[in-house]
Amino acid sequence: MKTRKHSFLAPPTVSRKSSGFSLVELLVAMFIFVIISGAAIRLVQKHAPMATAQQNQAGLNFTMRNAVTQMQVDVVNAGTGYYAGANIPSWPIGLTILNCGDIVNGCNAMTGNATCYNAVTLTYGQSCFDQLNIITTNPAVNPSHSSDNTGIACAHTDTSTALYATPTGTDTPATLAANFRSGDELLLVKSDGSQMTVVILTANGVVNGGMVQLAHSVTNSDGTNTSDPYGIANSTDASTLNSNGTSKLGTQFCPSDWILKLSVINYSVNAANNANPQLVRSINGANPVVIADQIIGFKVGAMTWNTTANDDQATYLFNAPAASPANGCASNCGFQNDWSLVRSVLVSVIGRTASTPADPFRNSFDGGPYKVQSVSVVINPRNLSMNDQ
């Protein structure tokens, strides 16, 4: 073993051991350090966007789950409240579906709407999406009886703008009148449930003797109402026969018939900012609440009760009106807006994470620099299948 000897007189400041690194040692250490630090920088560079992507993915998980859960809670209750005080058999309407959001220019769900989606800017317009309306009666407003101003004759919704409501139970005309406001949508239905229509109020309810006067816009002579934003009283219902062999829509509602104030929960996508379409929920068209951001797909299909075969159709139809073969439809072309046939719905929602153009990742759905997650769930409104059991 080699040992170094020091003189007691001369300090060992010139010894080799005390001189720090040699040049070779320094170069080797620096080389290793550069290699390691380079790897470390690459690691951080690579993981920084991964951490962001991971956070975005977690947020999307939560968003999709939240949106679907909210819809499940609402849809299972579709068609509730009709039996509270008014024994109306064979209730016809629990929910309605409007294809492609835009009622006037809505697309055919069989062929989609090629112009609603821009593959370059990755923006989604209003007509890429459906609307789902969940119809219930307003639990805070008791049913009342309908008549004209005499109280003993029938009201005619197609020729008169005035409808009179007679309170039931403990309601007084004053308390009932306070429940009706301009813009409210009312459902008028025969006592045997055979016919119905909807009217939109144009003024607040006014007490008139023992009744409440309700001003409304007239319906068409076949009972359809084109100003109905939810499509409840549509032309298909007018041409569909009920069990009595008459149209499901009517215009005469007599003192034994019912007036029900509707409460409609609407799910739609607000694409006013087409770079961030938002799934929104509103009640009676007021104060829409954003349920989820960055929704790029929202379609609602329905499984219908096949009355002729006395069995459910196996597939979900995504086309509410009856599409023709010219629209690309070969079979199961739609349920013709006959909402009374709807027994369960299938909701398909597609969401995306925030865009990260710097990340080389591109999804294979629309090629965008973000992750896409789709969810489709079946929801069975309890009240819409009870009649069949």
Place this chain on the structure above:
Amino acid sequence: MERSRLHRRVRCSRGFTLIEVMCAVFILAFGLLAAAWVMNKMNLNTSQSRYMNDESLLTSEKLEDLNRYPSIDPAMVAGGSLTADLSQTNTVGAVTQLIDYFDQVQISTNNGVSTEITTGKSGGQNGYWTINHTPNGQASSQFVVGNPPTPSGDMLVFRRRWLIEQNVPVNGVRRITVLVTLQTPSAGAAAGSFQTSMVRP
């Protein structure tokens, strides 16, 4: 005393040895690798969270689907298993049907279309339902007779099994239990299974 102070000064001025630097670099590298592992683990956990999320939704969806049948439907006859794919022939009144108590769900968003494929029977024939949803707002559903396509690499594949028990937990009702298990990707196996029950007439 003088020698000791000088010697200490000598030791203090020697700097690090190569082996000390190497040890420090090794520790640094080990720490960085550990950080990378943690990041990777977090990423995996997020994916598993998504798988569990999907399992939960598919479970509630199957319960909803089974809930639409009348209580006198052959599909509501007690049977099935949570540990095996079972089918049985059920007769209710004049109706006799072969009922599956299992299915398979494949989910993908690929080739410009979001697809969900669910196996099952229609009109007594084995096949699968396909639900397609494209960016332009087109959605469609159809039943195809035959075996479902082989899952592509990007597909999530889930197995669903359900068990219907009559007069459980009390007489007059039946309990339906659905178990959903992720099959593909196998890396998500840690997501495990999701099981839920409901009681109906």
